[in-house]
Amino acid sequence: MSRVYKYSVEECTAMATETLQKNDRSNDVGGAFTVPTDRLYPHQWNWDSAFVALGWKEIDERRAWAELRTLLDAQWPDGMVPHIIYHSRSETYFPDLDRWGKTPTGNSSGFTQNPVAASCVKWLLEGADDDAYARNEAATLLPKLNKWHQWFFDHRRDAETGAIAIAHPWESRDNACDWDVPLAAVDTSNVPKYTRKDLLLVDAQQRPTPLHYQQFLSLVEAGKANGWQLSAENMPFWVADPFIMAILIAAEYDLALLSDELGQQAIAIDARARATQLEAGMESLWVESAQAYRAYDLLAGQFATHNDIGAFLPLCGGIADANTARAGIVIDQIERWLARVEFAVPSHDPESAMFESQRYWRGPIWLVVNLMIATGLRRFGRDDLALKIGQDGHRLIRASGFKESFDPVHGSGLGGDHFSWTAAMWLYWLKDNA
Ligand code: DGY
Numbered sequence: 552m553s554r555v556y557k558y559s560v561e562e563c564t565a566m567a568t569e570t571l572q573k574n575d576r577s578n579d580v581g582g583a584f585t586v587p588t589d590r591l592y593p594h595q596w597n598w599d600s601a602f603v604a605l606g607w608k609e610i611d612e613r614r615a616w617a618e619l620r621t622l623l624d625a626q627w628p629d630g631m632v633p634h635i636i637y638h639s640r641s642e643t644y645f646p647d648l649d650r651w652g653k654t655p656t657g658n659s660s661g662f663t664q665n666p667v668a669a670s671c672v673k674w675l676l677e678g679a680d681d682d683a684y685a686r687n688e689a690a691t692l693l694p695k696l697n698k699w700h701q702w703f704f705d706h707r708r709d710a711e712t713g714a715i716a717i718a719h720p721w722e723s724r725d726n727a728c729d730w731d732v733p734l735a736a737v738d739t740s741n742v743p744k745y746t747r748k749d750l751l752l753v754d755a756q757q758r759p760t761p762l763h764y765q766q767f768l769s770l771v772e773a774g775k776a777n778g779w780q781l782s783a784e785n786m787p788f789w790v791a792d793p794f795i796m797a798i799l800i801a802a803e804y805d806l807a808l809l810s811d812e813l814g815q816q817a818i819a820i821d822a823r824a825r826a827t828q829l830e831a832g833m834e835s836l837w838v839e840s841a842q843a844y845r846a847y848d849l850l851a852g853q854f855a856t857h858n859d860i861g862a863f864l865p866l867c868g869g870i871a872d873a874n875t876a877r878a879g880i881v882i883d884q885i886e887r888w889l890a891r892v893e894f895a896v897p898s899h900d901p902e903s904a905m906f907e908s909q910r911y912w913r914g915p916i917w918l919v920v921n922l923m924i925a926t927g928l929r930r931f932g933r934d935d936l937a938l939k940i941g942q943d944g945h946r947l948i949r950a951s952g953f954k955e956s957f958d959p960v961h962g963s964g965l966g967g968d969h970f971s972w973t974a975a976m977w978l979y980w981l982k983d984n985a
Pocket of ligand 1: 634645646721725
């Protein structure tokens with residue numbers, strides 16, 4: 552890609568602002584929330600909303616806090632915060648609300664998603680212009696965040712390994728290569744007829760395959776049949792995932808810091824105690840022969856046979872500060888991947904036979920993941936590499952605008968357009984990374 556960009560910095564900032572404003576659904580019945588993009592994802596998504604709050608912060612700080620409030624208001628009585636919240640009906644998205652059957656709150660999916668919210672609250676508070684307002688808002692969110700994290704600990708922590716499991720790929724990274732083998736064991740004969748709507752809006756080459764969709768829907772049926780009380784005993788998919796686990800550990804430490812800062816010591820103690828145990832559990836996902844963190848199928852008792860982007864997030868949470876040798880091994884691997892592609896950071900090993908530069912979580916770049924990797928790199932003193940990742944994100948947006956994801960080989964934009972979390976990453980982080 553040439554350095555002659557399609558958009559200037561000023562144009563990108565104006566477009567990012569307009570993207571969030573157009574995707575804002577504050578006037579709908581559900582309260583303040585932002586759709587990831589119109590039509591393709593017309594509801595509220597959990598980790599999208601948390602990252603999008605960072606973008607709102609640059610436009611309207613109070614709106615940023617409202618986004619997080621709406622997200623955590625959707626918490627289930629047991630503490631789980633669902634991955635999709637359906638504030639209204641839509642003709643353009645499948646699965647619709649009815650597919651999920653009876654859920655405790657009646658307005659959501661039955662799975663959760665990567666718990667980035669506590670880290671986003673910390674980042675919002677650190678950058679607050681209206682400190683008193685921000686502290687007050689953050690303080691009201693802490694007990695809910697604590698309850699959600701405790702839910703992960705109680706419901707998703709494998710007793711033997713101490714690792715955190717996902718019950719559905721949608722909880723972490725939809726069609727990532729990590730799930731191919733465990734998903735192959737899922738019997739999909741329970742799936743009623745359905746029509747995908749995503750393929751009317753995005754090129755099929757950039758979306759999960761028909762087989763993956765069938766498997767995803769089968770797990771929805773399994774969750775529904777189990778009354779959304781999910782466990783390793785009743786679900787056909789239960790996979791320990793270094794990606795979600797690292798996010799949770801980072802979120803626990805951020806929750807502890809927030810709680811110290813805001814005088815909620817009991818939460819700080821809980822969060823640190825969980826974080827220490829989770830850190831020990833993360834060790835069970837380190838594969839010595841591969842020198843990498845890998846996903847582990849808890850039902851079949853086997854590790855993934857390749858390295859995926861989940862291998863990098865323990866730089867954020869899961870590798871103790873003092874363990875610079877381990878961090879160095881992970882960083883070497885990031886550098887090896889980056890030597891193979893033009894743009895950082897692909898979501899799958901570019902040397903792997905499974906790598907597809909355009910298919911969703913099997914190769915494309917996700918700028919929100921880049922933010923977390925860059926944060927982890929800075930934690931271990933690699934500001935140079937964090938800067939390169941920021942600069943690549945800046946280039947991608949100036950060339951292609953606010954696409955859902957990007958091709959790490961060719962730099963082209965992929966998936967949905969006018970995408971909220973990409974706009975948020977520009978406003979919060981990338982605009983100054985020329
Ligand atoms: C989708 O529909 O593709 C979403 O990623 C599910 O959460």
